[in-house]
Amino acid sequence: MKKILLLTTLLTTMLFASLRVDTTYSTMGLITQKIGGDLVNVTVLGSAKYDPHFIVLKPSLISKLRRADLLIMNGGGLELGWLPPLLRAANNAKIQNGMVGLLDMSHYISMIDVPSSVSRAFGDVHAQGNPHFATDPHQVLVMAKAIKEKLI
Template sequence: MIKKITLLTLLLNVALFASLRVETTYATMGAVTKKIGGDLVSVHVLANSKYDPHFIVPKPSLIAKLRRADLLIINGGGLEIGWLPALLRNAHNAKIQNGAKGFLDMSHYVHMIDVPESVSRAFGDVHAEGNPHYSIDPYSILVMAKAIEAKLSLLDADNAQTYKKNLDIFLNEWNMYLSTLDTKMATCKDKRVVQYHELFNYFLKRYDYKSLGNVEPLPGVSPSSKHTLALINLIKDEKIKIILQDVYHEKRTAQFIADKSGAKVLVTPHDMGVNASKTLEEFYNKIANNICQ
């Protein structure tokens, strides 16, 4: 009972001190926001990382959260296009609409890769604006942290010094982590993989890997038998050992390909919170441990 009261008091205190209510679409951005905002912000993540980030179920409870928000931080690059616009319209919160002071599109701060020459959404491609999964690159955390610090300071100038101090501490921590990760990644031998969905391209590019094929014929398009057979032949010819599978797509196709080709399927997190990754470091370590063989 005493424990319960203490916890309640603690939660109330945090709520009283928190001056900004921040909603982020995905967990990794939420974790960075918490690092910079500390007790001055309350952070809530809209998407449950168990599900496909392109197709989050737009529950009414999310509208209520957006209605009360002071700041909305989105991944952008088309990743939320299938679920967020309707929620945002229904929230009727002018503070966080696209272009408002309380809106931050993180994709404006990163260089998007895999931008198609012609828009192929007509064929079901969900990466029509390029590959939106840039947060899979651990270096993107540095960019996010700086953009979030600037936005929090703009919205809450009285606490700008605290946000700046938190940013400096976090950048220092993160740069140390990156140098450990870089050291580990320098030991990897075979730098070739196949993926289910093009989730890991930014991580692969960072560490000079090649992604030689995808289980999906196009991002967001279900596997066909013709494509699957071609992929089995490719994996056999190239002697590729790893198929990176996410937690939310069906796993039968990748397992079938693995059984026929001798590669192995490694379920790999696409966002913090997946595969029991409770911290940013655990999230990137789990990706690195799977990819680096």
């Protein structure tokens, strides 16, 4: 009887376990939580109190990425200074480049301000265009559609 109860509990937990979604920034986290409701467990990696280019690296971020089923990143080079080493350390195959568990939002956005040439003489520029599209209210629907499709 105990085995049947344990098996039932295990199956119920597996069926109704929420998808662990990490997002690099809060806008994508809020959209994901609104769409996914109880079916997602969202963690925002980059606190809004930090400059989005330079998120403070903490070991806790590695363990969060290690357990993630899905990573939703801004892309466009915005996380270039902090996300790659965390992804390497987390060693989670599900959320690596090219895998189904990674959503790069910049792939759904028409990037603006793409420089025609990039040089160190220009200082620190975004070579792929302006990645700060999450601050544009017109892009919220575009991001929401991409997140909905990925969650489905």
